[in-house]
Amino acid sequence: MGTFEPLRCQHRDVTMEGFVIGPGQGTTRGTILMFPGATGPGHSFRNAMRELADLGYLTVGIDMYGICADISSPQAAGGYFAALMADPVLLRERVVAWFETVRDLPGVDPHHMAAIGYCFGGKCVLELARSGAAIACVTSYHGLLTTHAPARPGEVRAEIAVWSGGHDPYAPAADLDALRAELDGAEASYQITLFSKAQHSFTDPDHDGVAEGIAYDPLAHRIAWSGTLAMLAEKIGQ
Numbered sequence: 001m002g003t004f005e006p007l008r009c010q011h012r013d014v015t016m017e018g019f020v021i022g023p024g025q026g027t028t029r030g031t032i033l034m035f036p037g038a039t040g041p042g043h044s045f046r047n048a049m050r051e052l053a054d055l056g057y058l059t060v061g062i063d064m065y066g067i068c069a070d071i072s073s074p075q076a077a078g079g080y081f082a083a084l085m086a087d088p089v090l091l092r093e094r095v096v097a098w099f100e101t102v103r104d105l106p107g108v109d110p111h112h113m114a115a116i117g118y119c120f121g122g123k124c125v126l127e128l129a130r131s132g133a134a135i136a137c138v139t140s141y142h143g144l145l146t147t148h149a150p151a152r153p154g155e156v157r158a159e160i161a162v163w164s165g166g167h168d169p170y171a172p173a174a175d176l177d178a179l180r181a182e183l184d185g186a187e188a189s190y191q192i193t194l195f196s197k198a199q200h201s202f203t204d205p206d207h208d209g210v211a212e213g214i215a216y217d218p219l220a221h222r223i224a225w226s227g228t229l230a231m232l233a234e235k236i237g238q
Contacts, residue, residue: 030236035121165198
């Protein structure tokens with residue numbers, strides 16, 4: 001098994017530090033950017049990265065806030081999250097800056113890249129797809145779905161997978177309908193799966209029950225993860 005190594009990205013005046021794990025011995029199948037939720041990477045997030053590395057993928061955990069950001073508590077991290085949500089142009093630029101940093105790493109095949117995001121990270125990967133970046137596929141788990149700049153026809157290159165919960169207060173039905181209409185209008189290739197009883201963070205046992213409307217759902221998690229592995233194998237794992 002490989003080990004986590006630091007990886008930095010510069011955007012405007014902010015230096016960010018993520019971490020990368022590779023498959024160790026063996027051939028890299030492709031490269032995956034992993035965007036955590038608003039409170040930063042937790043235990044289950046790192047476990048998912050390790051699993052992907054074991055499957056042969058070079059996997060990069062993304063830092064959207066900067067090396068000086070205090071994410072020691074949800075309250076502290078929330079300030080950085082709110083600042084990025086209030087400046088959606090900056091948010092999209094930062095996501096693209098990370099994509100370009102990883103794309104330009106030695107040994108990375110730019111034609112075999114994917115992105116996975118959770119909650120806030122789900123919004124990040126959708127913004128990456130909307131930007132027109134040349135990425136093979138993106139997966140949003142219980143992501144925030146709204147945008148300041150909807151995808152335009154012919155510009156979305158990524159295959160998009162959205163996994164959402166029917167009882168997610170942060171991604172209501174109206175937002176899901178608006179996303180579907182947006183992607184149809186953009187002529188994008190996508191799939192949206194709705195788990196009717198699932199709540200927010202349904203893939204994340206670390207956040208089970210931390211607030212109303214947030215709960216882990218092991219069946220939804222297992223189905224969504226299996227579907228993601230299938231898409232990764234098809235799009236970047238050959």
